[in-house]
Amino acid sequence: MHEFALEMMDITKVFPGVKALDKVNFNVKKGEVHALVGENGAGKSTLMKILDGVYSSYDGEIRINGEKVLLRDTNDAKKNGISLIFQEFNLIPSLSVAENIYLGRLESNKLGVLNWKRIKESAADLFQALGFNISADAIVENLSIAEKQMVEIAKALSINARIIIMDEPTAALTQSEILKLFKIIRELKCKGVTIIYISHRLEEIFEITDTTTVLRDGQIIDTVKTCNTSKAEIIEKMVGRSIDREFPVCQKEIGETILEVKDLIRKDVLKEINFNLRAGEILGISGLVGSGRTELARTIFGADAVDSGELKIKNKVVRIYSTLQGKKNSVALVPEDRKDQGLVVNFSVLLNMTICNLKKVTFKNLILNKRKEKLVCGEYIKKLGVKTPSMQQKCINLSGGNQQKIVLAKWLFADADILILDEPTRGIDVGAKFEIYLLMHEMVKTGKSIIMISSELPEVIGMSDRILVMSEGKVKGCFEKKDINPELIMKAAIG
Template sequence: MLGITKEFPGVKALNNVTLRVKKGTIHAIVGENGAGKSTLMKVLNGVYQAESGEILIAGKKVSITDINKAQNLGISLIFQETNMIPQLSVTENFFLGHVKCKKGGVVDWQGMQEAVKKVFDELGYTINPRCLVSEISAAEKQMVEIARAISKNADIIVMDEPTSSLTSDETERLLDIVRKLKTQGKTIIYISHKLEEIFAISDMISVQRDGEIIDTKPASEMTTEEVIEKMVGRSVQTEYPVRNTTPGEVILKVESVSRKKLVQDVSLELHKGEVLGLAGLVGAGRTEFAETIFGAAKMTEGTILIHGKAVKIRNTKAATRASIGMLTEDRKETGLALKASIKHNIVISNLKGICSAGFWTNSKKENDAAKKYIGQLKIQTPSVNQTAVNLSGGNQQKVIIAKWLFSDVDILIMDEPTRGIDVGAKYEIYCLINELVAQGKSIILISSELPELIGMSDRVIIMHEGRQKGELSKAEMTPEAIMRLAVS
């Protein structure tokens, strides 16, 4: 890719970028959110058209005007955000655009399902090909995306944050697949904020910052500290910030909550000024439990008490009235109004906060609120009027956090809050969690990253197959102790 420049309204996402990738290698691209990594790969895949520059494959100049042309040239992209139709089955999504038919034009459902199952078996997946996509978790959706890309036998496979919602075991399995693809002569372009993955598999590393490639070197000639400093242009704190607060009285009590077969008889207490971690493997029921508490799904049994009083949370509006907010794991589908502006996304859950005379929205209040949180959370945007869809994944995540900060909820459920976020932004969110706790807010933290749970939680509840399997104090938390309960 030579001299690639791409602009969006008010933003130069790529500025004369040149990237050279050798055949049969694993080439990593790292950078902060908003650095332009995903944009560069979308230009390669035909999603975006660059204002200037050219693309050469095997030395020949090519024109990639859409995804189909990219696929015909042997390029396959696994997007950072899953792109599937929830109302269709896993098999239907897998073969979207190239359905297999028998003679006479009859769809070969059995053949397609068997083909999907074969790919899943090779990858060690247990996902039912007949399931609707709406019935599987975010992590399972990501796994389907990975399998779909690999099945196309592409020569160049771009993986944009492929492990962002996978467990450690699933991540190791994927890295083994990437290594296997390399031995088959495939070329892998790998984007991840998890630098341990980058150094585990990469031959070359390119660092991107502010829409430009800052440096490219063999992975063996770079260190983690060097990569981080090149990414952010400064030295960055990567440890978990110390929290010196002591949890207070019980603010939320959940008694024997169940949700059909997904959540079964879960009870817990959340204290004021506490970070309570929820651990478990994919399918453990953590997200399903959180959705039930937040009113996004119907509770079939159980009681929820806030400040000792039983509350009925039949929907998310009732949850917000009860001072509960939720940062969902899928920001694209359930966290944001992508076509709305940043300011509208921030104020949407607390319109009373920008009203004057009871009913009329006050534009100044709305702009002031948006500017406050854009500054506080360091959201990279040229304007409060920028649409959310034009932000990087990490900045989209920050907008959702800003929404709940403006709503001033007492209890905030954070489901994978640092998924797809770079090391610098992660530390900022950790500091923000500590600030919220210091203000007396209470956090339920769901994370697939055990170091994050251990580093940030005061206590951790472990779940397995929808049930609560145990609780560990800060002193008892180790990866081994958590995993022992998570698999039991």
């Protein structure tokens, strides 16, 4: 029997202005879980899309079980037992969950009549087996981002693949769903399925993978047994230098209360929320998915209407009933679902970055100062290490993590007094995370305030001055920095 399920040999892929992969040799043993890690834009997704037949023009050779294969499209990949869980969801919003899963291979009888009952039943069975609580009838656009991720996973698993590629499958999942996914991965492994696992959460790499390959700037740096390496070693190989500290320290002063939230109620979603936010403060919001964190953020920003309660900004009662009002009161929100709500993907990096604060780059609000616009954009590209061939590149051509950086830069540049960040570092590599933390500190040092929602406990703890814990639409606790520890927060979150 051949040792390797997959051999990718001397793979080179060039996009206009970018050599995404440079003679990559990537070998995966049968039945192992193989981690593929690297900074944003390193080439991970590109390599996997080649394997899935998404890109058919490249140099190099691919062998499956020792046999050379030609992968011209995704059907070829499927025939060779390869299935990819996409980093950017690949679902059709207006269709149901069941339709999305079986699209392109819907079962019909001799007359071509579709057996809807069977299709729905199969989807429902699949979800039950996976332990995911989603209805096969649900329309995809009504699902939360975590649920969309689960549908993606189910879709990939439904074809009985021999090689499954997971491109950041946990980026939008919570702890309990991640545990379910890991259980599925272990079961698949027992059945001899080979798994390629991409993630920026290095703890996961150590929990679930056997082998780790590091990719940097389109080249393979090393392939090692995961149990023989360490987080620090991987980071060093990824970024080319060591990072001694995960969270920067910040010397700053916390000032007066800038935002007061009193008895805020939104029917069925938020129940008598009370808290305040001070100038120069980073307030973390922790809680499980569905605890009301995102809803609270949207309400303060004006994206959702309130039923009752009071909002005071700088001692003035304000009515925020539209996002325009939010902006007027200098509140900004970086949403969790950035692809839909954060970015105009067909526009250039330059346009996306300055779109929210054109005032800053125009003369007298009339004429665009192109030089200044470029200067600002260049500055953020440098600060966040955005990997793009030019400012004119369309955002759709950037890697997932680099798109995230653009959305963040755009809102940091927007210069709001109160910035709400919903999962700001999702999909962002370790090095760039640190730069984002530094930018957050830069903001609060000038007296601005940040509300940060994050599912990554170490991040909320590492960055917040205070943490508000939510559960079932209520505030379950508020903890000062000095009292914060993970157990306390988990306990409050679970209730």
